[in-house]
Amino acid sequence: MASSAAASSEEAVKAAKVLMVGAGGIGCELLKTLALSGFRDIHIIDLDTIEVSNLNRQFLFRQSHVGQSKAHVARDAVLKFRPNINITSYHANVKDTQFNVEFFKQFNVVLNGLDNLDARRHVNRLCLAAEVPLVESGTTGFLGQVTVHVKGKTECYECEPKPVPKSYPVCTITSTPSKFVHCIVWAKELLFAKLFGDKNQDNDLNVHSNENGTSKSDVFERNADEDLEQYARRIYDHVFGYNIEVALENEETWKNRRRPNPIYIRDTLPEEDIRQNGSSRDCNNDQEDPSAMASLGLTNPQEIWNLADNSRVFLESLRLFFEKREKEVGNLIFDKDDQLAVEFVTAAANIRASSFGIPLHSLFEAKGVAGNIVHAVATTNAIVAGLIVIEAIKVLQGDYKRYRMTYCLEHPSRKMLLMPVEPFEPNKLCYVCSETPLLVEVNTKTTKLREVIDKIIKGKLGMNLPLVMIGSTLVFEDGDGLEEDEAANYALNLEKFLAELPAPVVDGTKLTVEDFHQELSCSINIKHSFVSCATQPSEKVLEVLPELYGVVVYTYRYMLLDEFDEEKEPDGMVLTGWSAPVEKQVTSNGGNQSVASSSGADDADGIIEDLSTKPGMKRKLDEILETKENCDASSSAQVVEDYDDDDIVMLDEDPALAKKKRLQ
Amino acid sequence: MGCGGSAEEELTAQEMALYDRQIRVWGVDAQKRLSKAHVLVCGMNGTTTEFCKNIVLAGVGSLSLMDDHLVTEDDLYANFLIPHDESIYGGRSRAEVCCESLKDFNPMVRVAVEKGDPSQISGEYLEKFDIIVVSCASIKTKLLINDHCRKRTKHIAFYTIECKDSCGEIFVDLQNHSYVQKVGGEPKPKELTYPSLQEAISVPWKNLPRKTTKLYFAMRVLENYELSEGRSAFEASLSDLPAVLALRKEMCDKMSLSESQIPTSLLERLLAAGMKQHPPVSAILGGILGQEVVKAISGKGDPIKNFFYYDAADGVIIIGTTRIGHTVLQAKERRAMRPITLLPRGKGIEGYCFQQGTKFRGDRLQLTGKFNYLTLLYLATPQMPLLGLYL
Numbered sequence A: 001m002a003s004s005a006a007a008s009s010e011e012a013v014k015a016a017k018v019l020m021v022g023a024g025g026i027g028c029e030l031l032k033t034l035a036l037s038g039f040r041d042i043h044i045i046d047l048d049t050i051e052v053s054n055l056n057r058q059f060l061f062r063q064s065h066v067g068q069s070k071a072h073v074a075r076d077a078v079l080k081f082r083p084n085i086n087i088t089s090y091h092a093n094v095k096d097t098q099f100n101v102e103f104f105k106q107f108n109v110v111l112n113g114l115d116n117l118d119a120r121r122h123v124n125r126l127c128l129a130a131e132v133p134l135v136e137s138g139t140t141g142f143l144g145q146v147t148v149h150v151k152g153k154t155e156c157y158e159c160e161p162k163p164v165p166k167s168y169p170v171c172t173i174t175s176t177p178s179k180f181v182h183c184i185v186w187a188k189e190l191l192f193a194k195l196f197g198d199k200n201q202d203n204d205l206n207v208h209s210n211e212n213g214t215s216k217s218d219v220f221e222r223n224a225d226e227d228l229e230q231y232a233r234r235i236y237d238h239v240f241g242y243n244i245e246v247a248l249e250n251e252e253t254w255k256n257r258r259r260p261n262p263i264y265i266r267d268t269l270p271e272e273d274i275r276q277n278g279s280s281r282d283c284n285n286d287q288e289d290p291s292a293m294a295s296l297g298l299t300n301p302q303e304i305w306n307l308a309d310n311s312r313v314f315l316e317s318l319r320l321f322f323e324k325r326e327k328e329v330g331n332l333i334f335d336k337d338d339q340l341a342v343e344f345v346t347a348a349a350n351i352r353a354s355s356f357g358i359p360l361h362s363l364f365e366a367k368g369v370a371g372n373i374v375h376a377v378a379t380t381n382a383i384v385a386g387l388i389v390i391e392a393i394k395v396l397q398g399d400y401k402r403y404r405m406t407y408c409l410e411h412p413s414r415k416m417l418l419m420p421v422e423p424f425e426p427n428k429l430c431y432v433c434s435e436t437p438l439l440v441e442v443n444t445k446t447t448k449l450r451e452v453i454d455k456i457i458k459g460k461l462g463m464n465l466p467l468v469m470i471g472s473t474l475v476f477e478d479g480d481g482l483e484e485d486e487a488a489n490y491a492l493n494l495e496k497f498l499a500e501l502p503a504p505v506v507d508g509t510k511l512t513v514e515d516f517h518q519e520l521s522c523s524i525n526i527k528h529s530f531v532s533c534a535t536q537p538s539e540k541v542l543e544v545l546p547e548l549y550g551v552v553v554y555t556y557r558y559m560l561l562d563e564f565d566e567e568k569e570p571d572g573m574v575l576t577g578w579s580a581p582v583e584k585q586v587t588s589n590g591g592n593q594s595v596a597s598s599s600g601a602d603d604a605d606g607i608i609e610d611l612s613t614k615p616g617m618k619r620k621l622d623e624i625l626e627t628k629e630n631c632d633a634s635s636s637a638q639v640v641e642d643y644d645d646d647d648i649v650m651l652d653e654d655p656a657l658a659k660k661k662r663l664q
Numbered sequence B: 001m002g003c004g005g006s007a008e009e010e011l012t013a014q015e016m017a018l019y020d021r022q023i024r025v026w027g028v029d030a031q032k033r034l035s036k037a038h039v040l041v042c043g044m045n046g047t048t049t050e051f052c053k054n055i056v057l058a059g060v061g062s063l064s065l066m067d068d069h070l071v072t073e074d075d076l077y078a079n080f081l082i083p084h085d086e087s088i089y090g091g092r093s094r095a096e097v098c099c100e101s102l103k104d105f106n107p108m109v110r111v112a113v114e115k116g117d118p119s120q121i122s123g124e125y126l127e128k129f130d131i132i133v134v135s136c137a138s139i140k141t142k143l144l145i146n147d148h149c150r151k152r153t154k155h156i157a158f159y160t161i162e163c164k165d166s167c168g169e170i171f172v173d174l175q176n177h178s179y180v181q182k183v184g185g186e187p188k189p190k191e192l193t194y195p196s197l198q199e200a201i202s203v204p205w206k207n208l209p210r211k212t213t214k215l216y217f218a219m220r221v222l223e224n225y226e227l228s229e230g231r232s233a234f235e236a237s238l239s240d241l242p243a244v245l246a247l248r249k250e251m252c253d254k255m256s257l258s259e260s261q262i263p264t265s266l267l268e269r270l271l272a273a274g275m276k277q278h279p280p281v282s283a284i285l286g287g288i289l290g291q292e293v294v295k296a297i298s299g300k301g302d303p304i305k306n307f308f309y310y311d312a313a314d315g316v317i318i319i320g321t322t323r324i325g326h327t328v329l330q331a332k333e334r335r336a337m338r339p340i341t342l343l344p345r346g347k348g349i350e351g352y353c354f355q356q357g358t359k360f361r362g363d364r365l366q367l368t369g370k371f372n373y374l375t376l377l378y379l380a381t382p383q384m385p386l387l388g389l390y391l
């Protein structure tokens, strides 16, 4: 006998063709639940390959699958217990042009189990263009959410502004760190990049030294006669000692701040003379992946090393990079799965932290911060996948009155672990699903077209291959297949200030921006702002604030940076209708060293760990949990008042059960 | 079996690598405690399968499965641990086949089969375990096992989990449970005293909260029906409806409850479902139970107090024996919200941009602190002046 819920939906499920985007934490659970629920035609796209740290929750994968395509392996695993269904897997990026609007149109519903904001926004746009309903999801730790987006019926994924990468003022990173994450960003984005990365990249580290009257242009250059041990010690003294002394000379900076202590190697490791390049140590590091921890006999990544140990790890990891991985030096980019890189960054961040009186952290913790590792457990993904399927079935039945957004909580709150909320109607002012123009406030005389395209059109509006028109003049187009002269012309335009473009952009000019792949078009009204960057161009911070009614304000904030304290004023200005962005990235003069992908922090997905691009993510989770705890406390205080509201009473609070009273 | 749990003091590098993401959620100590915990599951079905998968991935010390029923074609539905190949499952018990698949999920967890009948379990036998999960058993068996658990000096956590179609029920008895819950960032020791299953289901219905979920009453009627008929759990079907309705009347009269509190349509739905479980609901229930077991073992976080209910058909999710209907927000209510001003730094709200952020559209809002979506949800119900934010 067929059960009622199944009976009414069985046909819809059998006939449905669904697209799953993402075969990670949520994806594995979702594919399994879809197959069990009777879905017979499932397409799945995922770009990633399997890693060891996936195995604790992505249960379709085994140790032997490490390195293989998630989409393909997930497909094969599910076919083992449901051999008679069709699963089509794509080991590809959902942003590839093969997945165009036509491709999306063949599906009855699209289910997202994605790990970044960028791809989510992209899929949202394609679903809107193809008019295919979208069920969106995300998890972080025990928290999760499932939402339904159906064009014209509910709001789209982008009707609410999403948190976007925010800048740490450069000076917080280079001069006045106050949190461990600032030290991590410094160690990873500046010091690591300077020592082991591309030498041609802009870098805000002070590389000059007047020590010993040398006129060396860049102290990071290794002298011809310098052995590695000497070099490592010189770098140590420069970045932790000399640079701090230089910073201390600026009395203004330290008026209201704790003064940092310069740290020199002779003080931290006085007993250790420059070692002979030890053959004894090398024997520990014959394996393929050299590790400073291994050489130094440090075994516990949970342990917080003291300053001396951190200094040893610093010197040793630096030495190992130059000695064992010489070929990579100059091309390295920090990777959370690179043990030696994590060791170096942990040690450097900790030494800097001790200098600034910031508590030190273990390698395990530092790796989480540096790699923006998202906390993930199997259970939340399983619950979220179940909720996705329940919503997908409603969507297939066109039962839109019963659509729900559902939030998973860590602890019962108002006696609920899962919270259903009625979906909101579309935001008429959303630039993605309606035609509301955006407003961008910008100094048209000092801003280049390139900045507007990179930072706003791509960075904030999430377009891939944009085209920009001013009136009827095409000033820029992206993508392949351009004529050579066109391409050259566009390249020229990119470097022009807005006011100097073939069709000048002035106050009140309207730009039309389009992305053919996403089938998205929107208008941007320009407001000229008189802010000038002349005073302290090196300190300018670029910031875009999606604002009230979808308005985007683009400003140069350069002026108050010395007084600017992002702790006190997380946004430094009054925002309207917008929630504080939680992601951080270093922004340096002009060159936006975007360490952050545009992944939104609210995405709270359990499968983000591969993006070494989400600084602030860990911090964010802690804050969520912490704030939530505050809420729990207040909500329990509420219980008494709300008793009449009859939805808060518990069995164990029933007066009839005196012995079952709760002890708190 | 025994599964002695010879967990070392420190986690190995292999364990650290495998469990990295979850250790970041619940900490090393919780992971160590997990690796020493022994779990017994009686009754293998789609829902307990989900639960087993979750705790094997989480890295419990050992998992023992008890279910001597031979696998039939019916078991294939909703159970992803049984391959669609009769040559594999033919003539073997549910526990044996599931055990084999589960072993693959995490080589660091011992998964074993326990032969036997849950209704014959002795209290002494249960001492081998820290966690007992019972499913697909009669209320008699559940009461018996719960009673055994309570009589042992060893602390044994007891759970039941049932899924019928798109309805689910979880019962939790942690006896005296001490745990730590962070309040305002500070870990605070807490203690809970649980009622036994017998006590929980013996509460006179008229003493229950007015909005107690209908599912609670319906499940009690079905239990009693099975008990009075001497049938094994879940054997009742739609043809039993007239007799079940008669029992409903009898119980409602005795308990002074209006029969309308247990709709015939709901009983019909539950009877028609029989053993059938809606897979997405199984996934949700198995996930919730997995999470609760981790909380119980780690002694971290507020656990479910006793009952958890879920009904996908209703779109209503309940915990406790009460129905929470008011949290489905009305769009109008939301739009009508007045602006708020946020409050002291650090205490406030961060734009954890959930959809609820909508309500802030249209008015200026100075962000000086940190939001969280819970707060936003609360803000959306006008009667909740949470954190004193609301104007």
Ligand SMILES: [Zn+2]
Pocket (backbone or CB within 6 Å): A155, A156, A157, A158, A159, A160, A426, A427, A430, A431, A432, A433, A434
């Ligand atoms: Zn929209």
